[in-house]
Amino acid sequence: MGLFSSGRGPRSFDYEPRYHDPDDEDDRELKRRMQSQRALQVRRSPYSLYLFLGLLLITILIYQSI
Structure with a gap:
C-alpha cells in the first residue's frame, strides 16, 4: 500500500457460493414465530x-405528606 510498491498485482479472490435453501428458511421463520409466541405465554410472578x-403506594404517601 506504499507509494512505490511494485510487482504487486491484484489480490486473489476466493468465493465459495452459499446456496439458498427455502425449506431451511421456512423452518427458521417458524421457529422464530414459535419462540415469540412462547415468550408471550410466559407468566410473570405476582411478586x-x-x-x-407497594412502590406506587409509598410514592403517593410521600407526595401527600409534602
Whole structure:
C-alpha cells in the first residue's frame, strides 16, 4: 500500500457460493414465530405486581405528606 510498491498485482479472490435453501428458511421463520409466541405465554410472578403497587403506594404517601 506504499507509494512505490511494485510487482504487486491484484489480490486473489476466493468465493465459495452459499446456496439458498427455502425449506431451511421456512423452518427458521417458524421457529422464530414459535419462540415469540412462547415468550408471550410466559407468566410473570405476582411478586413484581405487588412490588410495583407497594412502590406506587409509598410514592403517593410521600407526595401527600409534602
